[in-house]
Amino acid sequence: MxxxxxxxxxxxxxxxxxxxxxxxxxxxxxxxxxxxxxxxxxxxxxxxxxxxxxxxxxxxxxxxxxxxxxxxxxxxxxxxxxxxxxxxxxxxxxxxxxxxxxxxxxxxxxxxxxxxxxDLPDIPGLREQWGRGVVVCPYCDGWEHRDDVIGVVATSPRSVDQAQLLRQWSDRVVYFANATGEPAADEMDALVRRGIRFESGPVTGLRVDDDRVTGVEVGGRVIAVGVVFTGPxxxxxxxxxxxxxxxxxxxxxxxxxxxxxxxxxxxxxxxxxxxxxxxxxxxxxxxxxxxxxxxxxxxxxxxxxxxxxxxxxxxxxxxxxxxxxxxx
Ligand SMILES: Cc1cc2nc3c(=O)[nH]c(=O)nc-3n(C[C@H](O)[C@H](O)[C@H](O)COP(=O)(O)OP(=O)(O)OC[C@H]3O[C@@H](n4cnc5c(N)ncnc54)[C@H](O)[C@@H]3O)c2cc1C
Missing domain, CATH: 3.50.50.60 (FAD/NAD(P)-binding domain)
Structure with a gap:
């Protein structure tokens, strides 16, 4: 045949x-x-x-x-x-x-x-790290970054859910609102209650050293992180x-x-x-x-x-x- x-x-x-x-x-x-x-x-x-x-x-x-x-x-x-x-x-x-x-x-x-x-957020340096220092899925990469400083770069108001989920893997989560603005009052309260740090303002880039994401640039400052999660x-x-x-x-x-x-x-x-x-x-x-x-x-x-x-x-x-x- x-x-x-x-x-x-x-x-x-x-x-x-x-x-x-x-x-x-x-x-x-x-x-x-x-x-x-x-x-x-x-x-x-x-x-x-x-x-x-x-x-x-x-x-x-x-x-x-x-x-x-x-x-x-x-x-x-x-x-x-x-x-x-x-x-x-x-x-x-x-x-x-x-x-x-x-x-x-x-x-x-x-x-x-x-x-x-x-469809990734348009942030300098982010695309180059996609799949390595910038990831999407807590169940795929959360364990590898347990107890690390986890940055969440918001792409929509629902990104607060991603930050709350990642709190399961680390108590050092930083939520970068980027262009999505401040969360609703109850969501902001929930972030604070679970010790999730909030950073307002547009993310202007990622800090990368030796091909590893080490920071997120916001408002002229660099906030140290070990990984970035985002929701394309x-x-x-x-x-x-x-x-x-x-x-x-x-x-x-x-x-x-x-x-x-x-x-x-x-x-x-x-x-x-x-x-x-x-x-x-x-x-x-x-x-x-x-x-x-x-x-x-x-x-x-x-x-x-x-x-x-x-x-x-x-x-x-x-x-x-x-x-x-x-x-x-
Ligand atoms: C960064 C990253 C990390 C991930 N890590 C994990 C993980 O650790 N564990 C996990 O379970 N999931 C993970 N996922 C999710 C995983 O990638 C998807 O679940 C999986 O790839 C879906 O399989 P699929 O066959 O539907 O599509 P794909 O794997 O995307 O395969 C589709 C294929 O179709 C081909 N194709 C498209 N158009 C055409 C065309 N016109 N003609 C011919 N070929 C075409 C593409 O080239 C591709 O090879 C991750 C996703 C991302 C983005």
Whole structure:
């Protein structure tokens, strides 16, 4: 059997994005003997972080190493991996097509796992330290900075919640309001009660010594810190899904593409998983959802195969009779 899926051949599933979500889905689909092609541009969200934490069995592993291991595993099941970017996608209800610089890939289903981009605050020196001296997730990096002086550079009034959360890891937390102004009186009171220091005024830069963040510049002073936490605005990399007409719902983070509990979008034959549709999916959640959605995609294909065996056309986009729960 030719499992390459290139040229005019119809592959079963094309996965766009080879981060934890996409590769986890590809692993399950490959093991289900599906013909799978993964196209990945190779820029996972956490690529600047030297270590990954909170992933059972892999705590402290480099995130790029995790993906390297994942690529090796999926290749062992015949999954074809393409390094490149998908620039366009089409779906007609029966077949999906995606374009890379070198080829058009045709498939029965499209799974988009393109992640999200973090829109960082525009502070000199901050971007260069992203993933190392400037981080976002207390559960990923809080332990490494326990009892340290933790600076929280606010990006919205809700950053007070991030400061209160980080107080769990250290009793030396400094809240830099930056452009967000003074918190509401009750929130300010709560900061004071838990010993969280408040610094008003715009943050003008970071102090970095020997490639380590050592301070935050505010009002002409440098406040010593050991690390900076901040809350970037998450921007889903959902251009392909939107170009296909996927519906979105407006939420506190702006419009996000709609999926059902199985990862199915509103576009027949098109599915999505991981950070592109779920800002809260860390590595473990992305791995888990990748596996869950792969089961649902496979069940949908099985429904097609059953319809084909009866000489019927499966109603594209209709819910599979053969739900993925059947595998458990
Ligand atoms: C600094 C930092 C540190 C983090 N540390 C941790 C941690 O310690 N533990 C933890 O659990 N989580 C951590 N996270 C969260 C983690 O990065 C995400 O949970 C995870 O990357 C989401 O996986 P994903 O597969 O959805 O997306 P990604 O990992 O971002 O993968 C998406 C992939 O799709 C590719 N892609 C995008 N568009 C296209 C296209 N058009 N064509 C082809 N390919 C495309 C991208 O290049 C990328 O390789 C961290 C995040 C950040 C920002």
């Amino acid at each position: 030719n499992r390459m899926g290139n040229g005019r051949e119809l592959t079963d599933v094309v996965v766009v994005g080879g981060g934890p979500a996409g590769l986890s889905a590809a692993l399950s689909l490959g093991r289900a003997r599906r013909r799978v092609v993964v196209v990945d541009a190779g820029e996972p969200r956490n690529m600047t972080a030297p270590h990954m934490h909170g992933v059972l069995g892999h705590d402290g592993l480099s995130p790029l190493r995790l993906l390297e291991l994942g690529r090796k595993e999926v290749a062992g099941y015949g999954v074809r991996l393409i390094h490149g970017e998908v620039t366009a996608a089409r779906a007609d209800g029966a077949v999906v097509e995606v374009e890379t610089a070198n080829e058009t890939i045709r498939a029965r289903r499209l799974l988009v796992a393109t992640g999200l981009a973090d 605005t998450p921007r889903p990399r959902d251009a392909l899904l939107r170009s296909l007409g996927a519906t979105t719902t407006e939420g506190p983070l702006g419009p996000w593409v709609d999926i059902d509990e199985d990862g199915r979008t509103s576009v027949p034959g098109v599915w999505a998983v991981g950070n592109v549709v779920n800002a809260r999916a860390n590595v473990s959640v992305s791995l888990g959802l990748g596996s869950l959605v792969a089961g649902a995609v496979n069940a949908d294909l099985v429904a097609d195969d059953i319809a084909g065996a009866h000489g019927r056309k499966s109603p594209s986009g209709a819910r599979s009779q053969f739900r993925h729960h059947a595998r458990t």
